[in-house]
Amino acid sequence: MGDDAGAVRSAVLSLHRATGLPMVFGGALNGRDRLRITELVGNTTDSLSGLVVRQGNGLGGKAMATGRPGWVSDYPRAATISHDYDRPVGREGLLSIVAVPIVVRRQVRGVLYGALREPLSLADRVVTAAVQAARDLEQDLAVRDRADEAMVRYGGHAAPPGPGTEASATAAARWEEVRAVHAELRDLAERVRDPATRDRLREASLRLAAAGRLAPPAASGDPAPPAGPVLSPRELDVLSYVAIGCTNAEAAQRLGLLPETVKSYLRSAMRKLDSHTRLEAVSTARRAGLLP
Structure with missing residues (x-):
């Protein structure tokens, strides 16, 4: 998932620029049912860096399990999520958090988070920006996947075959x-x-x-062909x-x-x-x- 992590990094930076949220972070899947948070902007501690989030656990894990965005305005007191990660989240001082899954071909590939250090409801524009950042990333990953598949196939x-070769019509097609x-x-x-x-x-x-x-490849020792x-x-x-x-x-x-x-x-x-x-x-x- 190294390439996915790089794509998540770009999305995290874009979301931070678009919203100005105090902290934006995310990670790509690191296994079938868990992700590792690797990309952080605005963090004041290392408590979330490298944290493994399992499907169904916490806000991000819930987003992974449902395939839908979720958000809370007071993380430690939220009744709609489990509290497996209260300690690292508390050390960072995060209270209002949105988590958006990155879903490509019905498979979750990662999660983007945005957060405030105050117990305030996230504005609609912030949630919309987080969702749009995830959608843009999903499109980029889908395009990259298609490119990889094409390269594997072709x-x-x-x-290309010349005239007169066996099955040349099929090969030409x-x-x-x-x-x-x-x-x-x-x-x-x-x-x-x-x-x-x-x-x-x-x-x-x-x-x-x-x-x-x-053009045929140059033989060993031949001068390099002129630049095209x-x-x-x-x-x-x-x-x-x-x-x-x-x-x-x-x-x-x-x-x-x-x-x-x-x-x-x-x-x-x-x-x-x-x-x-x-x-x-x-x-x-x-x-x-x-x-x-």
């Missing part, structure tokens, strides 16, 4: 699916908010593209959809751009690739290892 492919996955990864990268997740998706798409590089053209992320996004047969209008719809914007990116990519047609640009990009 990341090990060699270059499968390779087109690889290219479709590559385009989807590029698109997903632009939709996530977490910079680390976005970079990981872009890296995954580059690995897929490199797997289909048409450098396309911007959006130029590569557009070209990846052109490569699977999309029109400018279709690429614009999938990428959430205006058709004229797509045309502009495509013209810029063609210029960098020294190409005069869309097909030539795609072929050049594949030879350069920019597209699968």
